[in-house]
Amino acid sequence: MREVDVAIVGGGIAGIVAATKLIESGRDVLVLDKSKSVGGRLATRRINGGRADHGAQFFTVRTDQFQQLVDQWEQNGWVSKWYGENHARYKSMNGMNQLVKHIASEVPVHLSYKLDRIERDGDFYTLVSDEGNVVKARTVLLTPPAPQSLELLQSSDIQLSEYAIQSLSRIVFQPALVGLITLNEEVATTLPNSGHQDADLPDGIERMVDSYSKGISKERVISIYATSELSKSLYKEEDEVILGELLSRVSSFINSEHTASSQLKRWRYAQAEEVHSAPTLWVSERESIVVAGDAFLRNDDQSGRTRIESAVLSGLAAAKELNDR
Numbered sequence: 001m002r003e004v005d006v007a008i009v010g011g012g013i014a015g016i017v018a019a020t021k022l023i024e025s026g027r028d029v030l031v032l033d034k035s036k037s038v039g040g041r042l043a044t045r046r047i048n049g050g051r052a053d054h055g056a057q058f059f060t061v062r063t064d065q066f067q068q069l070v071d072q073w074e075q076n077g078w079v080s081k082w083y084g085e086n087h088a089r090y091k092s093m094n095g096m097n098q099l100v101k102h103i104a105s106e107v108p109v110h111l112s113y114k115l116d117r118i119e120r121d122g123d124f125y126t127l128v129s130d131e132g133n134v135v136k137a138r139t140v141l142l143t144p145p146a147p148q149s150l151e152l153l154q155s156s157d158i159q160l161s162e163y164a165i166q167s168l169s170r171i172v173f174q175p176a177l178v179g180l181i182t183l184n185e186e187v188a189t190t191l192p193n194s195g196h197q198d199a200d201l202p203d204g205i206e207r208m209v210d211s212y213s214k215g216i217s218k219e220r221v222i223s224i225y226a227t228s229e230l231s232k233s234l235y236k237e238e239d240e241v242i243l244g245e246l247l248s249r250v251s252s253f254i255n256s257e258h259t260a261s262s263q264l265k266r267w268r269y270a271q272a273e274e275v276h277s278a279p280t281l282w283v284s285e286r287e288s289i290v291v292a293g294d295a296f297l298r299n300d301d302q303s304g305r306t307r308i309e310s311a312v313l314s315g316l317a318a319a320k321e322l323n324d325r
């Protein structure tokens with residue numbers, strides 16, 4: 001059984017950034033993630049000889065604190081400006097997932113570990129996975145999408161304050177459906193040179209991205225993002241039905257005769273429409289358990305939007321609070 005100072009649940013960008021800061025301060029940290037790779041919603045899929053981002057496509061920078069990190073990532077050659085003259089959109093080289101893998105290179109991570117519940121055990125917490133694997137930690141940082149963190153806390157043997165329950169219950173996420181389409185080799189699209197289009201799109205389509213023009217894929221893979229309204233209304237349909245609907249809506253961009261393959265990504269929790277207005281949330285005064293992630297916005301954040309920057313700032317705030325405690 002592994003025993004650590006801080007267990008971080010979630011190897012998305014919030015959890016990984018928090019881990020790097022805690023390790024810098026000499027803390028013994030272990031990140032637990034249910035997936036086969038770190039990254040969370042910074043997700044990249046390989047398809048045949050190509051690859052495509054199918055979660056976040058880019059990030060923007062509104063704060064000096066995040067800009068300092070991004071400058072470092074740019075110097076390391078991990079990210080570059082993609083498009084947007086006045087308000088840069090940054091992409092990660094070789095796909096968004098790769099950025100988190102770079103940041104996590106020195107972080108101990110236990111993958112394929114789905115946390116089922118937390119039990120109190122004297123000065124320690126026992127974290128039990130769905131397969132019965134156990135990790136012990138003095139402190140826990142939870143970074144799954146907030147509704148999943150609430151679910152985990154409610155099935156755990158710990159004291160949750162009324163304030164924490166109410167705050168977490170108020171955070172509401174929208175789903176997202178993303179179609180990934182490969183085309184017959186010789187076919188071009190009418191997307192802009194950057195490969196990104198988020199205006200003048202058919203009803204129900206939020207954005208389209210060509211990963212070849214984006215510069216992250218040797219082969220053309222098109223990511224088609226449904227709006228949250230369309231995603232909600234189609235979410236329970238079969239993959240084929242959803243893909244058929246997406247392709248018929250974008251027929252002015254992609255002739256279905258040129259489609260070589262299609263697959264679907266479903267995000268149950270994509271972006272939040274209701275957020276928490278503080279960068280972290282302690283579950284109660286008695287417990288050393290803190291919740292963070294993209295839905296925990298600094299109270300000076302005017303945007304109200306869950307995004308990569310809000311996830312990073314929340315992860316940094318959680319690490320600082322854990323260090324100060």
Ligand SMILES: Cc1cc2nc3c(=O)[nH]c(=O)nc-3n(C[C@H](O)[C@H](O)[C@H](O)COP(=O)(O)OP(=O)(O)OC[C@H]3O[C@@H](n4cnc5c(N)ncnc54)[C@H](O)[C@@H]3O)c2cc1C
Binds near residue numbers: 143292
């Ligand atoms: C379709 C889509 C498009 C987006 N577009 C953009 C964009 O263009 N720009 C932008 O800035 N942001 C965008 N976002 C939002 C952005 O991706 C997120 O805000 C950010 O990645 C969240 O990071 P996080 O670390 O808070 O959470 P996550 O990335 O969700 O990380 C949470 C991690 O927790 C793990 N986990 C969950 N439950 C458990 C459990 N029980 N046990 C163990 N591990 C668990 C998950 O596997 C995951 O790795 C988009 C998101 C989606 C889905």
